[in-house]
Amino acid sequence: MLRERLTAEMKAAMKAGEKQKLSTVRMIQAALKDKDIEARVSGNGTGQIDEAEILSLLQKMIKQRTEAASVYEQGGRPELAEGERAEVAIIATFLPQQMDEAETRAAIAAAVAETAAAGPKDMGKVIAVLKGKYAGQMDFSKASGLVKEALAGK
Missing domain, CATH: 1.10.10.410 (Arc Repressor Mutant, subunit A)
Structure with missing residues (x-):
């Protein structure tokens, strides 16, 4: 279900000309393909990761970008930090509501x-x-x- 949503969001971003969203969704799909290839190589029967693993991948991507944004801030590169935060916001839209x-x-x-x-x-x-x-x-x-x-x- 999440895979279909990613594809639909990518098409919508293309049509709307949203370059940031399009590049972020493509980045997610590329990471997803890498994980699918890993699953195939490791002998996973379906050759695709399941929804829980996709959600875990998205959380990992958010963590990486959050850390990168703080490094950019410390390095005096606020424009790069802002780009990372924009990616975090887009990736977060694909995660379910977080528990309090x-x-x-x-x-x-x-x-x-x-x-x-x-x-x-x-x-x-x-x-x-x-x-x-x-x-x-x-x-x-x-x-x-x-x-x-x-x-x-x-």
């Missing part, structure tokens, strides 16, 4: 109960469950701290 902190804490509590996590050593199990259920909806860099906090009391 209360929803994240509730999901973590449910995952801890589901995995019967007994302490910090079970953090990997909890994160794996969260990634399976909430890919693209949860910021896992923040969630890992909350999981650690939730498991510290056990």
Whole structure:
């Protein structure tokens, strides 16, 4: 479904003459093709990555561009930082609504109960469950701290 949406957005950007959006969507599709090729080489049956992996890829792209924007800002190149932020905004439109902190804490509590996590050593199990259920909806860099906090009391 996300693949079709990317193609439709690319066509719409072409027709509207939105160069920034067009180049960003093409960049996403190129990264997606790279991941599909990796999946084929590694022996994935379909030769394509699934929706959760696509969402993970988009989050990774956002993180890369956010970091690049801060580096450009520190280097005195605000025009390049602005370009990176524009790409972040476009990529973010393809992600589902992000969970707020209360929803994240509730999901973590449910995952801890589901995995019967007994302490910090079970953090990997909890994160794996969260990634399976909430890919693209949860910021896992923040969630890992909350999981650690939730498991510290056990």
